[in-house]
Amino acid sequence: MTEPELELGARERDLLAAYRDHHAMPGESRQRVWASLTGGSIGSGSIGSTRVTTGSRAWLVAGAGLVIAGLTLLVLGGPWRTDPERSDPERSEPDRREPTTENLAVSLGPSTPASSPELAAIRLEPTPVAAPPLVILPEPRPNRALARDRNSPAETSDPNPTLHGLARERELIEQAHAALAKGELSAALTALDEHAREFDKGVFAEEREGLDAIARCKGEDFEVGRTRALAFLARHPQAVLAARVRRTCKLSEGSVNE
């Protein structure tokens, strides 16, 4: 068996490189995780990413036309593949079935080189027109699991969290994350306080408590942070942030039971 003869061109590879770069691990996270792994004892300065950035802006040029067309298409909601492929009949067919162009909504004509004049002529302006949101949230809908998981509907300040409410909660928690990442502890605590004020028992209340303990343990309120960390771990022993809280507040696995 040999590799597929159909290779991607520069245009496709540039876009994939942009996607890969966009989803690279943030440098601060990289440093923090490494520091946690080694305590900074093993060449902490040598763990920067070696991923090859494109260096050039070739992907910008190559993607410019596609981006604009894409935005138009996304707004119009145009499909790019045929329905038969969406239903994926191939799953029931032998693996060796050769895909045909009939399966595709668009015939595979010769691709336009990334350096074509048409593409190069397109300027990539940061116009707000038709720019799609980076994050697509689903339509709000009754979520029984969500409601069930709260202690009781009466206890929640926002028993039917709307899209707006969730987005606002998310924004505040993300602000806290970002501030913590930059070492801006007071900004993190401000965002967390704001979250507590607006969403006392919101969806991200648990995360807020964990981040609050972390922020305080990193700052001058270490003892307060430690106390809050113990309370957090007692309430949420399985929390995703539990390990990070223990790490930051220097608590061992058995601390909560001591």
Add this chain to the structure above:
Amino acid sequence: MSAHAQSESTRLGSVEAAELARIYRDHADFVWRAVQRFGIPSAQAEDVVHEVFLVVQRRLADFTGATPRAWLWAIARGVAANVRRGGERASRREQVSLELVRPAEPDTPEDQFGRTQAAELVRRFLAELPADKREVFELCEIEGLSGPEVAHTLKLDLDRVYTCLRVARKHFRAYLDHLQSKSP
């Protein structure tokens, strides 16, 4: 630093420490993306990546392969599954498909806009692909694994890997051509 991490780093020999540093330097991005593919929200990705590398640290002596990506993929999948199982709230967030957006890197507005939109186009394409083809396409074309490596990682026949890859490439090209044809 926790006592646990302290003891881990203390017992690492210099050779293992260098190897760990190399793996981390070369593959942290890969693990970062992998855990998010396994359903970990980006806000939790840092903690999960940390857990993955703690496992790597513990098992470093057992690793004998030429390239660690298949190994890292398997560890990331296991750790992510544990986190998802253990964290009710995390899975609840998954249900509402919340994705916390990483703060934008300092960049020119044009670069930032272009990169974000290019990444968004690719993301939309990937979202349309059937899961099996998407996984193969991501590992081959985005993560740079070879066909045999992908076959090993996903426990698939090499024939199947190449078939999925060929179909996914054709779809990707068709998708871009379609966008191109609509370009003003």
